[in-house]
Amino acid sequence: MTSEELPSGNRWASTGPLDTQYAVGDVWVVVARGEVDLNNLPPLTEALTQAAETHATVVLDASGITFADSTFLNLLLRIHQATDLRIAAPGPQLERLLDLTGADGVLDLRPSLDEATTR
Numbered sequence: 001m002t003s004e005e006l007p008s009g010n011r012w013a014s015t016g017p018l019d020t021q022y023a024v025g026d027v028w029v030v031v032a033r034g035e036v037d038l039n040n041l042p043p044l045t046e047a048l049t050q051a052a053e054t055h056a057t058v059v060l061d062a063s064g065i066t067f068a069d070s071t072f073l074n075l076l077l078r079i080h081q082a083t084d085l086r087i088a089a090p091g092p093q094l095e096r097l098l099d100l101t102g103a104d105g106v107l108d109l110r111p112s113l114d115e116a117t118t119r
Contacts (some may be wrong), residue, residue, distance in 0.1 A: 021051070024117040033064030036072040045075055046053040049112075052083035052103040056079065059116040061087035068097055080107055088116035 005102065019031040028051045032044055051058040056078050066089065080084045086108045098104040110116035 011027060014118045016040045016043050017065070018047050021047055022085070024059075027057045027117050029059045029061055029113070029117065031061040031064065033066075035067040036065055037067065037069045040070055041075065043095050044072075048075065048079045049082075052079050052085070055083065057084040057086065059086045059088050059110075059113070061088045061093075061116075062094055063091065063113070065091055065094050068094050071104060072101055073101060076107060077103065085110070086110050086116040090115040 017032045017036040019033045021028065021030050023029070025052070030044070031048050035045060048058065048060065056114055060076070076085065076087070078105050087094075087098075088110050089112055090109060095109075098107065098109070
């Protein structure tokens with residue numbers, strides 16, 4: 001995984017399903033996009049794990065996720081146990097996965113990034 005600091009300071013860019021990371025006040029936002037599965041999960045796992053270790057609240061902007069599998073669901077449940085994880089704007093495929101598995105009753109889903117970054 002390669003990351004670079006962008007001119008905005010607290011913002012990081014990357015490749016794969018991990019898009020960017022940045023702070024909104026005390027909340028750390030991790031943006032994911034595209035397909036998230038066993039083959040490309042490690043950069044996102046690393047980002048969310050590090051965020052959970054250093055921030056009381058972590059928001060995953062899931063609006064750009066087009067596909068997610070059970071390995072991603074497992075990651076979300078593990079991070080949920082380590083921090084206040086909020087899932088912002090999950091798309092239809094991710095909502096279906098969370099609904100079918102009952103994880104939507106466990107995870108904190110928010111309809112928008114704005115709602116997820118505010119109390």
